[in-house]
Amino acid sequence: MDPDMLKTILVKECFTYFTNRRNFRLNGELYDAVNIAEDDHWRRLRNILSPNFTSGRIKEMFSIMKHHSHKLTTCLHSKAHNKEVITMKDFFGAYSIDVMASCAFSVDMDSTSNPSSPLITNASKLFRFPILLYIFQACFPIFLPVLELLGFSFFSRSATTFFKGLVEKVRAERNGSSHQVRDILQNMINTQAANGPEHEKQIKGLTDHEIISQATMLLFAGYETSATTLVLLAYSLARNPEVMKRLQVEIDSTFPNKGPVQYEALMQMEYLDSVVSECLRLYPPAARLERVAKETVKVNRITIPKNMLVIIPIYALHHDPELWPEPEEFKPDRFSKQNKQNINQYTYLPFGFGPRNCIGMRFALVMLKLALVEVLQNYSFSVCEETEIPLTMDPEGLVGPKNPIKLKLVTRSVECN
Numbered sequence: 001m002d003p004d005m006l007k008t009i010l011v012k013e014c015f016t017y018f019t020n021r022r023n024f025r026l027n028g029e030l031y032d033a034v035n036i037a038e039d040d041h042w043r044r045l046r047n048i049l050s051p052n053f054t055s056g057r058i059k060e061m062f063s064i065m066k067h068h069s070h071k072l073t074t075c076l077h078s079k080a081h082n083k084e085v086i087t088m089k090d091f092f093g094a095y096s097i098d099v100m101a102s103c104a105f106s107v108d109m110d111s112t113s114n115p116s117s118p119l120i121t122n123a124s125k126l127f128r129f130p131i132l133l134y135i136f137q138a139c140f141p142i143f144l145p146v147l148e149l150l151g152f153s154f155f156s157r158s159a160t161t162f163f164k165g166l167v168e169k170v171r172a173e174r175n176g177s178s179h180q181v182r183d184i185l186q187n188m189i190n191t192q193a194a195n196g197p198e199h200e201k202q203i204k205g206l207t208d209h210e211i212i213s214q215a216t217m218l219l220f221a222g223y224e225t226s227a228t229t230l231v232l233l234a235y236s237l238a239r240n241p242e243v244m245k246r247l248q249v250e251i252d253s254t255f256p257n258k259g260p261v262q263y264e265a266l267m268q269m270e271y272l273d274s275v276v277s278e279c280l281r282l283y284p285p286a287a288r289l290e291r292v293a294k295e296t297v298k299v300n301r302i303t304i305p306k307n308m309l310v311i312i313p314i315y316a317l318h319h320d321p322e323l324w325p326e327p328e329e330f331k332p333d334r335f336s337k338q339n340k341q342n343i344n345q346y347t348y349l350p351f352g353f354g355p356r357n358c359i360g361m362r363f364a365l366v367m368l369k370l371a372l373v374e375v376l377q378n379y380s381f382s383v384c385e386e387t388e389i390p391l392t393m394d395p396e397g398l399v400g401p402k403n404p405i406k407l408k409l410v411t412r413s414v415e416c417n
């Protein structure tokens with residue numbers, strides 16, 4: 001059988017029959033978060049959270065995102081003017097966490113002006129997986145229950161305690177206020193009204209603990225992935241100035257004279273979409289997906305027994321030269337309107353696939369595109385002596401650069417428009 005066909009069938013079957021991710025356990029306080037829960041528990045959480053990520057809701061959150069993208073471009077002004085070398089993550093990380101915290105809890109921590117904000121330090125801590133613990137549990141799964149009893153967890157205890165405290169503080173402030181807030185936290189709190197005998201047939205509302213876990217997990221899942229993608233977008237554009245120029249031409253014709261970015265027009269920008277898609281192909285933040293077989297299944301001639309863990313290697317698929325000629329090259333035209341139709345959907349998986357795909361995909365794309373467009377309306381990215389070429393990728397955790405990406409910004413003159 002053609003190897004491409006086989007790859008497609010295997011990946012497709014995984015999304016058809018295997019609905020659960022592998023639950024590593026050792027999730028500490030986050031044991032009941034949506035990305036960790038299984039079966040009916042996961043279904044209930046996903047059903048409750050999904051309405052927060054419809055196009056309509058994201059459109060409502062667009063003005064909050066714009067507030068932060070505007071702050072981002074303003075903060076970059078002096079850096080560009082003084083021709084400073086910029087560590088891109090300081091700015092894009094702050095933007096991502098501020099957008100996430102504002103949309104989830106209506107809390108504006110203003111991390112863009114305050115890079116040592118506790119939100120950033122704690123969100124980054126959540127991502128530092130203890131690698132020795134990871135290796136130990138993988139080699140000796142028999143010790144998992146003991147490790148769990150001893151309180152070992154992949155997620156930093158101090159960071160989960162920080163987020164728990166933050167959610168509780170916001171809730172307490174709301175209890176005494178008559179002001180109606182409409183954010184993700186409030187939508188979760190409102191589900192509690194559905195608890196009680198008269199609503200037994202409806203979806204059971206979230207418990208207090210579940211609310212804290214979902215809020216923490218959304219920040220965790222959304223912050224690092226989006227911040228790293230923005231940094232790698234800046235890096236890819238700085239290294240490919242002809243692509244950046246073409247994108248700026250599209251931006252300037254869509255929003256003439258550095259005009260305000262409008263949601264509908266942003267979503268219709270074709271080259272912007274190709275640039276973002278290509279960056280997520282080259283640097284998919286999640287290197288692999290995992291599924292567990294619910295039943296024993298035969299895929300082609302391979303038998304996958306019940307409960308077996310199956311890994312879908314996103315990074316390897318995205319870098320396979322048979323699927324993507326010259327895979328290490330940054331070529332947004334792979335995703336042009338004509339070429340897009342020929343892409344096999346099981347070979348391009350930055351946000352996963354199937355019922356357990358990324359719940360925040362649309363939200364993330366809007367947040368990324370908005371920041372990129374506003375920054376490129378005003379500045380161009382430029383490599384400098386401090387820029388690492390080629391990049392060393394971090395062998396641990398998410399796909400991302402090992403060392404901070406440093407670039408310079410060049411202010412665009414008004415005549416550019």
Ligand code: HEM
Nearest residue numbers: 034035221222225226286351352353356357358359360364
């Ligand atoms: C560039 C940005 C992002 C990328 C590349 C990304 C990627 C992914 C991937 C690969 C998965 C696993 C999907 C699967 O197993 O099929 C996932 C799951 C998830 N993502 Fe994202 N993500 C991003 C941003 C976000 C944002 C902004 C949020 C929240 C607002 C978010 C929330 C989640 C959640 C809650 C899950 C678990 C879903 C479930 O188990 O039902 N992600 N993401």
